[in-house]
Amino acid sequence: MSVLVNANSRIIVQGFTGSEGTFHAGQMIEYGSNVVGGVTPGKGGQTHLDKPVFNSVKEAVEKAQANVSIIFVPPAFAADAIMEAADAGIGTIVCITEGIPTKDMIAVKKYLSDKNSVLVGPNCPGVMTAEVCKVGIMPGFIFKKGTIGIVSKSGTLTYEAVDQLTKVGLGQTTAIGIGGDPIIGTTTQQAVEMLMNDPETEGIVMIGEIGGSMEADAARWIKENGNKKPVVGFIAGQTAPKGRRMGHAGAIVGGKDDTAAAKMKIMAECGIHVVESPAEIGVTMIEALKK
Amino acid sequence: MNLHEYQSKEILKRYGVKIQEGIVADSPATALEAAKALTAQTGTKWYVVKAQIHAGGRGKGGGIKLAKGIDEILPIAEKIIGMTLVTPQTGAEGKKVHQVLIAEDVYYPGETPTKEYYVSVLLDRKTGQNVIVASQEGGMDIEEVAEHRPEAIIREYVNPAVGFQDFQARKLAFALGTEGQAFKEMVAFLKSLYRAYEDIDASLFEINPVLKTSDNKIIAVDAKVNLDDNALYRHKDLAELRDVREEDPLEVEAKASDLNYVKLDGNVGCMVNGAGLAMATMDIIKLSGGEPANFLDVGGGANAKTVEAGFRIILKDPNVKAILINIFGGIVRCDRVANGVVEAYKKIGDIKVPIIVRLQGTNAQEGAKIIDESGLKVFSAITLKDAAERVKEVLK
Numbered sequence: 001m002s003v004l005v006n007a008n009s010r011i012i013v014q015g016f017t018g019s020e021g022t023f024h025a026g027q028m029i030e031y032g033s034n035v036v037g038g039v040t041p042g043k044g045g046q047t048h049l050d051k052p053v054f055n056s057v058k059e060a061v062e063k064a065q066a067n068v069s070i071i072f073v074p075p076a077f078a079a080d081a082i083m084e085a086a087d088a089g090i091g092t093i094v095c096i097t098e099g100i101p102t103k104d105m106i107a108v109k110k111y112l113s114d115k116n117s118v119l120v121g122p123n124c125p126g127v128m129t130a131e132v133c134k135v136g137i138m139p140g141f142i143f144k145k146g147t148i149g150i151v152s153k154s155g156t157l158t159y160e161a162v163d164q165l166t167k168v169g170l171g172q173t174t175a176i177g178i179g180g181d182p183i184i185g186t187t188t189q190q191a192v193e194m195l196m197n198d199p200e201t202e203g204i205v206m207i208g209e210i211g212g213s214m215e216a217d218a219a220r221w222i223k224e225n226g227n228k229k230p231v232v233g234f235i236a237g238q239t240a241p242k243g244r245r246m247g248h249a250g251a252i253v254g255g256k257d258d259t260a261a262a263k264m265k266i267m268a269e270c271g272i273h274v275v276e277s278p279a280e281i282g283v284t285m286i287e288a289l290k291k
Numbered sequence: 292m293n294l295h296e297y298q299s300k301e302i303l304k305r306y307g308v309k310i311q312e313g314i315v316a317d318s319p320a321t322a323l324e325a326a327k328a329l330t331a332q333t334g335t336k337w338y339v340v341k342a343q344i345h346a347g348g349r350g351k352g353g354g355i356k357l358a359k360g361i362d363e364i365l366p367i368a369e370k371i372i373g374m375t376l377v378t379p380q381t382g383a384e385g386k387k388v389h390q391v392l393i394a395e396d397v398y399y400p401g402e403t404p405t406k407e408y409y410v411s412v413l414l415d416r417k418t419g420q421n422v423i424v425a426s427q428e429g430g431m432d433i434e435e436v437a438e439h440r441p442e443a444i445i446r447e448y449v450n451p452a453v454g455f456q457d458f459q460a461r462k463l464a465f466a467l468g469t470e471g472q473a474f475k476e477m478v479a480f481l482k483s484l485y486r487a488y489e490d491i492d493a494s495l496f497e498i499n500p501v502l503k504t505s506d507n508k509i510i511a512v513d514a515k516v517n518l519d520d521n522a523l524y525r526h527k528d529l530a531e532l533r534d535v536r537e538e539d540p541l542e543v544e545a546k547a548s549d550l551n552y553v554k555l556d557g558n559v560g561c562m563v564n565g566a567g568l569a570m571a572t573m574d575i576i577k578l579s580g581g582e583p584a585n586f587l588d589v590g591g592g593a594n595a596k597t598v599e600a601g602f603r604i605i606l607k608d609p610n611v612k613a614i615l616i617n618i619f620g621g622i623v624r625c626d627r628v629a630n631g632v633v634e635a636y637k638k639i640g641d642i643k644v645p646i647i648v649r650l651q652g653t654n655a656q657e658g659a660k661i662i663d664e665s666g667l668k669v670f671s672a673i674t675l676k677d678a679a680e681r682v683k684e685v686l687k
Contacts, residue, residue: 027622075521101522102414103492109419110451139621139652154567156619160675163619163651180566183419209567212416236570239555239577240586243380247551247566247588249521250416255434260574277578278571279675 002129002174003149003194003201004092004120005033005068009133012060012090013038014081015072017048024072024096024137025049031134036064057088070126070135071095078122079104086117093185094135095122102249105183112185119185123248125155125177136177138162146171148285149195151188151218152207153180153248157236157278161205164282170289173201180209180248189218196228203230203289205281206272210237211250211258216266223270230288232281233272235260292518295343297392298532299516306487308480309510311502313394315343322368325393326361336360337396340367342388345537347515348378354388357396364393389536397512401505407512408467408503409433410481412488412496421449423485425463429500455485469503476509491529492522541604548600550589557582559682560605560614560644564593564623572617575675579682584611593623595631602635606642613685615678616648625650625658633665645670645685649678 005011011028015021016038026049029035037052037060044055054060057069069085071078071094078097085093100122112119120127126136130143142159144166152158158177165172176191178184188208195201208215215235222231238260240246242253253259268274273288275281294302297315304310312333314325326338338361342354349355354376356367368391377385398405407429415422425445428436436443445466449455457478464477480501488496495517502512523530535543545552551566555573559581563569566588573583585605589597598616605614618628632648649672650658662671670685672678 076524099521101492101525102494102519103489103522106414106419106421106451137622142621142652152567154565154571156563156565156621157567157571159619159621159652160568160571164675182414182416207567209570217417234571236567236574239557239573239583240570241553241555244553244586246553246570246586251566251570277575277675277679278568279575279679 002132003198004118004127004174004176005129005133005135007034007132009068009092009135010034010036010064010066011068011070011135012036012054012057012064012066013070013072014057014085016040016053017043018072021072022049027140028134031140033133033135036066057084057090061088061090066090068092068135069094071097073097075099075101079108082108082119083111086112086115090117092118092120094120094124094126095185096124096126096137098123100181102182105181109183120176121179121184123181124179124184125158127174127176129174130172138175138177142166143175144171147173147200147202148205149173149198149201150175150205150207151191151195152177153209154207154236157207160278161207161281165205165285168282168286170282170285173198180250182212182250187217188214189221192218192222192231196225201229203232203285205285206231206233208233208235208263209248209251210235210240210246210253210260213258215263216257219267219270219272222272227271230285230291231272232285232288233264233267233274234278234281235263236278292520292523292530292533293345293537294516294518294532295345295390295534296341296514297343299514300511302491302516303484303487303511303514306490307483308487309476309508310514311394311397311510311512313392315390315392316368317372317390319365319368319372322372322391322393323361323364326358326364329393329395330361333395335395338364339394339396340364340371341392341394342371342376343390343392344376344381344386344388345534346378346380346386348380349376352376352378352381354378386537397502397504397510399505403505403507405505406503407500410484410498410501412485412493414494415448418448420451421488423447423449423455423463423481425467427467433499449485454489455482457482472507473503473509476507480509491526492519493517494519541607545587545604548597550587550597550601550604552604553586554608555583555585556610557584558610558612559686560584560608560611561617562587562589562598562601562605562614563617564589564591564619568617568619572615575679576615576682579679579686581613581682581686584608591622593618593628593631595634598628598631599635599638602639606639611644613644613682614646615682616646617678618650620650620652620654620658624654625652626654626661629658629661632669633661633667636667636669642668647672647678647681647685649673649675
């Protein structure tokens, strides 16, 4: 088992023939992901990376039974691409694009509310089921199949956590990069829920950052649901000043509740193994699993 | 992106929001002209001289003064223009005032007492909807109100499917206690305000205070407008309102090189790929006994050029006593980054502060070897823990 993506995922790439789409689709295919084609409106009927190009997501679903989509289209067109994928009935939509206007994402979130699609991202590194399926831009070689699930708002910090886990001998089930924008599809709590319900996952790493309340909400959910699996947590931005955006559009301290310290306090109170230093994620998980 | 008060008000006015009228000036002489023109336009006899900087709390720092007559404009403008204004939001170093807004007096006596309100529009991240926040406690620090009298704050959420409805504007106007003509004005004010917010892709509107004048008009006396940077591509006219004088010069320079840099007050500079890892690296610096001098995300494509640009910006900060470069090579290869570091180091030459380079991921060993064999005063590290230890050592 695993969550969101697995060996049965039939993946299409929206923005397939662009430079980003081409590069990362190639990497995904190399990793063994089942990419069944891509979508570039107007280029339907062509072949790219030995896979068919479709004019629309609907066509890709009909002709190639696509059920997962990864989006690399530029910010101005990304909201449209997400809604097209949802309209076509794609189950898991992963949006990598960074820089989508908030107003567009408000509309997307509303549009998805009565659809059966799960959106991961935007502004995220994607989803990776170790040694099985990569739908994203994460470096495949750091992953090892195992029992730890990862939820993270950040790309390279996810790689850091995965690398530490692999080096202490802990493999991974699925890593979910949920993204660093103020409005994202899958929340920290929803991603944690998926991993809690996954029988193969035995421990969870939860990486957050300043801004918003997603980590606190997830922590409370974990406690209310009986802390069934050990969770190691880290919040980036303990030294970030108030009111300044730290790279990610959503990484900004607004008040006293969304600082790193406030989130870490709530997480610790909810039974999460909170690490102060991001260098301690791997070793702390080893200890947490012993308890 | 942040805007000045006068820019914010001009935008609001375009959408039919009533404002305290004013004219901006960048010298005492033009301030006097502005005051005369304003009297011709509005009939005002008194003026408010308001420093235009990107920070709140201006009144507390002496940046807002009342001129009871045209004769008082020159001495006040002379004092404010060019001053370094320190407010609770500027930090101790303050901000230099380049412009003042000469604004009309709106607190004139009349048939009813004046009253101040607070109104803001922003994104509620939890529900993914915009929310209008209002309070009768106008002119106050809203965070303090929220803490001590949370019941005094009213929130109205906007359903994205249908937008802000008239009944919601009425609900807010009733809750704010307005009646008669003032009620009608408040409803119109809120509707225009929200339309402006949506239309210009704002990320924050804060109107504090909103004033009911003695003749029952509802106007914006102050206005803070922040724009969504991600949406500026479709608002070229608004993007031009950026005032780089309000930004840190190093941040302006970094932006020109496509680097995501935020200047901080510490002593250890850092350069990282990825925003989350960059924040985490700042935290590591603190845990190692230093203070981060900056946030710097060089993005996914770290190469010799970005590393050099990053070096140059960090080194311009005189507080920097050491630099930590932290790259997790996923797609980007560590040996290439290492070569970039060595190249940039040689090109800049004579770097006096110790540099710690932590390379992990693709070709990390090769990268470390390149650093170690370069003969430069650069320390290599592979794990984050090593990097933290190195920072501790060089700070001793």
